[in-house]
Amino acid sequence: MTDTPGAAAAQQPLVVPMQIEALAVNERVRLAEVFQRWQANYALTRLNLSPEPPAFSNTDTAFNSAPAREGIYLHWQLPEALTHGTDTDGDGVPVFPLVPNRWLVVRQAVATGSGERTDTGWIVESDHLDPALGTSPYMDRDGRLTRIGRRVDLATGEWSEPGTPGGLFLTAVGPGLPTFAAYQPYNTDVFSVHDRTDDLDPRTAWQLNYLVAGWYGDPAADPLAGDPAARMAALRWTADGTAPDSARTVCHGTVLDVAWQRQGSPMPASDRPDYITIGVGNNTEHATKAITEHAGRRAGAPPELAALLSAVHSGVLDLLDEPDGQFRAERAVHASWFTPTHAGYTWVLEDVPPDAPAEGARRRPRAARTAYAEVLARLNTAQAAHDAAVQDLIGAQRRLYDLWWAANLPKVPEAPGEPAGAYRERLDALVRTATEEAKAARDTVAALRAAIPWAESPDDLNDAIRAYQDAHGLPADQVVLKRDVLPGFQLPNDPVVVIRGTKDRPLPPDPEQPAATDLYTVPEGTYDDAEEDEDPPLACRWPAALVTGVRAAGTTVSASQANTPAPPHLPAPDGLAGVLASLLRELLHLAPSNARALARAAGYAGDVTALTEAMRTPEENAVGTPSTYTAPWRQPWSPLFFEWKVDYFPIEWQGDPGGAGAGRANWSFDGTSYRWLGTGAHPVPVSLRGRQFLTPTPGKTTAAALRQYARTHPGPAAGALRSLARQADDAGLFAQPLVGFTEQLTARGHTPASLNPHSRLSPDLRTALTEAAARTLPPDPGARPRPFTGWNASLYQPLRAGQFAFERLAVIDRFGHTLPAIFPDARALLFAAGNEPGDVIGVGVPARRFAPELPAELTPSLRNPAVPAQGHHTINPPTWYRFTQLTPRLVQPARAGFTLLDARDDLNPLTTSSDPDTTAVAAWLVPGYLDRALYAYAPDGAPLGELRTTLPPDGRPRATWHPLPYSRYRTIGELRDAYPHLHDFLVALTAADRGPAALRALLTVIDRTLSTTAPLGEAPAPYTPSVLLGRPLALLRVRLGIDLDGPPYADPAWRNLREGTPPGYPSYRWPVRLGERNELADGLVGYFHGDHRATDYRLLHTVLDTPELPDEARDYFAPIGTGSSLMLPARPPGSDPENREAAFLTLLADPRGTVHATTDILPTAEVRLPARLVEPPLAELPVSFRLGPLPATPYAPEPDPAGNGGHATHPPALLLPRPSDRHGTWTWVESATGDRWTEADTYAADGEAHHPHPAPALRTGRLTLRPTPAAETEGDRR
Structure with a gap:
């Protein structure tokens, strides 16, 4: 590849690839498909709510009935480096990089039959703000409601840069809206456009090519400003050739050959699944296990395969090969069904390792040990007091949050039997009191923190620990003070949903035939078994690498810049005019539908059909380096959200919902898990709902686990494991927890709060509310009391124990294109017995026919575990398959x-x-x-x-x-x-x-x-x-x-809120x-x-x-x-x-x-x-055996080895039968009188016959073994 030109081009544009998706909504798609499209409502921020409307609400209900909604929805995904925030200020708030605010969008329309051609262009000013003329709802930096983005048709005249007098501000996230750039309805004319194609004949078949190129209106805001090489490395961007001294960023992408016919055309080919399977579990691994077990059953695969995959996915496969592995693996899996929360710290003292091994272990004097223990005891007492104060602070903030939220709702109730306005007056007073209590709790934490080593960063903490040791007489050359994390409090996970979509209906195997391939069988030769590196840097291009020709039938076909078709008034921004024209020239050489135009522009007289075929494989035939994203167009399906709504039927811990049957157990604990006994269920369900991001977590985590296992277990099977990992990557599994499920049971809202940054709050109040809002959803006090009927029933549930069934579930992609897996069903609980659940198809199934795939732990309890044929305890026996059972869990970390x-x-x-x-x-x-x-x-x-x-x-x-x-x-x-x-x-x-x-x-x-x-x-x-x-x-x-x-967690219902x-x-x-x-x-x-x-x-x-x-x-x-x-x-x-x-x-x-x-x-x-x-x-534990009466002979020593006829001097000893001295020293101990004991050494009798001299005497006592120090017996043990 040719290096970047040097002096001739001091400032070079770097072409950074983007993925562009185009959703074609023709008449048939509009009428036949389901769409859930909504826009951000920033007015909700005035109520401290997220601008994202609640699930299943505020959708564009006119989408399917309005022909004006037809057209091409073009959406570009920003480069990954521009969508990641970093905590640059150290306050825990991520700062996102600025993104391009000017975009050129070009459409080439080629009639399929006649070859008729039009070239159209627009400029998108992404940061244009105007409450009347802007396109997408937005909130400016001062908190004013406005609209953002506009599109300028180049056919109306020349476009010039309007400037950015207030400075660039646009990032990938909107105000309080992380999905601003990801969800197309949020960002029309910002990061997407709706091409209505009104200028194209609706009954003519067209092939449409789109080019999108974006740049920064202010070059100073460009991420490559400064040292381009260093900035590219930081952004993980790479390009062949040497980086110039100065560079500009141009984000670029294309969509090739979009099949378009507004009226009378078939449904476009799409990856949108026609059938889906849904599994529910306590975490992603648990729910994925349910999916793989289901796939195995339908494919006739052995159940051991799903069990092994689940063990790998959960990271416990190695444990199963160890002693007690089954117990340890089950405990590890069970623990993963909970989320730990911080519980505080404890302190320990460790000895400093000696520079050289000591000859013998010498214990520190007791006075020193006592002094060190007293310091450690005081420190742990202070730490415990601090941790308890933190718990009190969190509780005070939660109480304040509940009161403040209720007091700031648009309407506050009038309490039955109280004067008008009394409730609000009391509530306002409670808010003031709670604010003071939260501040006092924070002050207490700060005061207690002064008594312990404390710092935010590890380095500062080490300094604080050393200072504490110096101040409290703990010599750093003898002991080291270390802080250990206490075992965390545990909160049960929200249920997790895993979704697998397929194009073909899964069929059970023919019992007469071999089993079909199941979900994770690796087709031989299909997947590479090589080791896979981490994600490589994003491959970018300098202008010299752009495509300028096509090799076809041995001839290079290349059109000059001057002969390249272009829309009218193509803009020429400073420093970028050449690259925009070059990108348009590249598009001419990439899109197969441009083959005839390319042949005319290049003067090519050869076979146009062969040229068309060559253009379908640019990676082989292009002259230059094609961009990363040049695949042929298909109707996109990029799942982004899933919305859910469930009917949850609480089951009391004891007794009935109305209070009858007090003391009667509704749940039975078998020592490992709970089983429902069929009593205590609420007849009326609690409705829970939410919307979450949908992520391909199951396949990614399964693949990562398989690759890690292959790395740590090299051998003949490692390649097969890596191949299996690649297939897991492609398994089409998406997952997300039902976030807020457990919190909603405690009468919390289903929409996260977004504290209005422009509201007037005292610093203490804002701090407390911000920290509380980060930990919990806002309270839901319920409906206000009605006249003459009193308070309404509370939504609060003190325990998460019950069964739930899905009422609605929808998977929604970036465009709002929706797969309505489950749709509402008024007869969900009236379905007659004998009916069976059905497969979930592309248009969804009624709730009464939906059966999730469940692991054993979430399956409703058997009526009689000894006789499974008697069925399950369920809320509605005729539709028992609908229900997922949640055994008792606390709603609060414990x-x-x-x-x-x-x-x-x-x-x-x-x-x-x-x-x-x-x-x-x-x-x-x-x-x-x-x-x-x-x-x-x-x-x-x-x-x-x-x-x-x-x-x-x-x-x-x-x-x-x-x-x-x-x-x-x-x-x-x-x-x-x-x-x-x-x-x-x-x-x-x-x-x-x-x-x-x-x-x-x-x-x-x-x-x-x-x-x-x-x-x-x-x-x-x-x-x-x-x-x-x-x-x-x-x-x-x-x-x-x-x-x-x-x-x-107190009930925040209106009736209980004040007390x-x-x-x-x-x-x-x-x-x-x-x-x-x-x-x-x-x-x-x-x-x-x-x-x-x-x-x-x-x-x-x-x-x-x-x-x-x-x-x-x-x-x-x-x-x-x-x-x-x-x-x-x-x-x-x-x-x-x-x-x-x-x-x-x-x-x-x-x-x-x-x-x-x-x-x-x-x-x-x-x-x-x-x-x-x-x-x-x-x-040191001595062992003694009671013996006696036992004949023992006083030990007679051998003659003095010096040869002087005397005997060596020995202490009193006895000769008697006894074991060897391998494990210690044997002595004979007798109790003379009272507490007095006499002790004698012993020598083992050799078993030979001897004339007894002196005569043995009968003795009663204890043969005692005192262990030999470990160092002396090490050789024996070896």
Whole structure:
């Protein structure tokens, strides 16, 4: 490619390609097709609403009946670099680049038969503002309503640049309207034109070619102003040749050979689907799974294919190959059905890694550890106070927003029984009070923020942390202070719709024939299996690269600039006249319909038919470089929006809608998910609706997941995976959540707010409203009370639990061309039984015949899970297939979580404890399977005692306590003060009415549970207890609660708005199932629970089911089952300062395992002991076995190796049978009297026969093993 000319052209235009689409609306299209076209209504901004009208409203109802709507709708899509905003000011508000404000539009019309030709041109002044003469509704920079854009017909005379005295302002987004440039009805004569073709004979067939070229009226606003090479790199634009010193941007695109006949023509060929399939899920992956399962069923493909694709799409396929993979994958998928919201931070201290490995681990002095722990405790307390204040601020802003919004509606009600104007007067007073409260809450946050390291940027935060360490005595060379993000609050996702459109009706396979190709089968050779790079830069062209000829039949056909047909008065803007003429010349050589004109202009006497065919493939035959977008025209179908409306039937948590049946459960929790029992449904639905962007997310995310899997799993299948990814890209799947579905249930509007920037508000009020509006939709107080009838029923629902059916659903493209998938149906609930749903066809189906594809989790509950043939519980059984079921979910972000507590003080959480030795472990318990005993150790590993079965003189077996060596606790009662939870546990276990049966049964339960428990992760050293006895268990103290992220969402209905009475859902109690019986990593054996902090140790809630429990001491155990024994409410912050609505639990669990809490209404909560509380004490845990009477011989040392006839000096020792010293040192310990213990070293008897000298003596005591430090046994372990 030739370089750009240098000195001869100091300023060169860069031709940047755009995609141009042309919608042909002839008479038949106008009468037969469905259109939903609306314009922006900027008057709504005065009510602080979006200028975009609500779904299914304000459409152009005359479109199908008015012949004036016919013609060609030409719309150009701006280059991607000009449609992306950046946060240049750091305030979170994106700033969008300016776009061209002058456009040349040229139409070439060629009669198909006669070759008659016309050339027409217009100039579009995109930023022209005039309330009377402008075209499209708009709002200027001062908030005035006006109209924008005009089109100047070049046939009326010369056009000259009118100038931009106020400066350029036009961007891809309109005021409060992100889709301004994307949706053609918004931007007529701005980024689109309507060519009515009134100058063309309506019954003649024409081929139309369009050229669009745009530039900046002010060269200083051009994105290439300055250094063109640097600017092109920033914009991701590239062009062959060297960039000149100065350049201008010309955005350019063409549409070739649009088939046009206004009257009497057939429907133009289009990619608009004739049949669609709709899936619903909890997220895109979930809904896509429903679509692929449907495709597989209709194609006869095995169901495993859809399951594997779903696993890849969800990113959990690798998990399925790991131990516990099924459990972990299911939890990950379930968690993806929620959206996390920020919950705050916590702080941790980490040691600075030493420069060189230390010879031995040296613990920091206790005084230093205590000082550091106190600083950390104070910081975490301050951080918790700050985070709570942020929650209060958000709640105060929401309350203010509700009051202010209602007070600024056009009409405020008169309350029944109150004087006229009293409601508004009270409402205005509440707004003033709420404004002050929101400001006070913000001030509180600011004050608390001063007590913690805080900054907006990571670098500034690091500086703040270092300053905090210096100010609070935390040496930076010893410890590092780090901020961790707390687990977020979780809000259930809105339902997601995935739409797949096809041109052919999907048919079920013939049972006699092989299955047809399903959705994701890769046709061999169809898709390239090479690795795919990221999106390349946009290929642009300098003028020298434009097309100037066509190679046909071995001859180059080229028309000169002077012979190129052109519209009259072609403009010649400064510096761009040459490139505009060159682009028009290029169009002559690109459009096949121009072949005859090209032959005449070039003096070509050859075969025009061959020339026409050569022009159909410009990438092969053009002289020059064709633009990116030169494909032959088809009627466009570019889905942009989908509008939806559903009938939602709430189902009460308990009882009936009118209050009858109080306490009766309508939902049953099986330990994993909820099932509707068929009662408590509302007879009248709540209507929900919305409009969202439609994006090709499912295919793109599936393809990305397949490519990532191919990269991380190289091998023979990688190429096939990449091929499959390319087909997923082309699968034609579009998706979007039903945004606002859940919020609308809490009586919020379905249209986002757009705070009027020109309204007069105080800075504090504007800040609070802006932040609140960014988090939630505006409130919907409902209808005002009617005379003599009182208040209307509220729209508010305290819970998202129910079933819904689609009433309307439409897919709308950039032009308003609509696929009405579902249209309203007055008989939707009256459809007779026995009818079946039908396929969704291009003209739509009535609501009563529409059946979405659903995953199992959204399918209505079976009447009898054991007998599926009995059918489903649905709102309307005859049309059961219409309904999607949403099991109970909170309408507000919440979190289920464990808190590790100080085992000595339930009021002292570990995160805010000032004692560095605080631990949640109440005791270590080690089952002794050899002697059927239970050993107890202190949290630091010190031995306490054993519980074993003895036979006293009275002949009645008992479970009795025996102190371990060096323990000062002779009886269980002596443990009360130092180890209260261990004391209460042992007292209940050894109760007189239970005898030793409870101990035997507990050891059996532990054994059966641990047989299916093997915590994952890096395997720890085989410490002595697990080698010689059972696996150590922790008796640990935790608190479990469900917490809301702020004050409950109050009903904003007129009746409740002033009082703000909180809703009832914080009082609902939710079952919580602890543990996972068959998961190796779940370490729970059981838990003890009681009233508040008074734990009942007489009943162990165990993960074993009833058939697995031992036969004896059944009253000591209760299977956890579905979790019905642990019911917790969702607590608003600050409502339960003493945590009376939380569960204080003592867990009996493997210390290296994880304990899970399943609620279904929230992602699974987990707790695990930190390694610092586990590994050090277990590494030191001594083991002792009670032996005796045992003959033991005093150890006689060997003669002195010096040969002087004496003996070496040794401490007292015994020679007796014992195991090897591999895991530690064996000593003999005896209890002399009281608390006094004597200890002797031991030597292993060799098994040989010896004359006993001195004579052995019978001894009773304990053979004790003290573990060898890890460093000394590393070689043995290798």
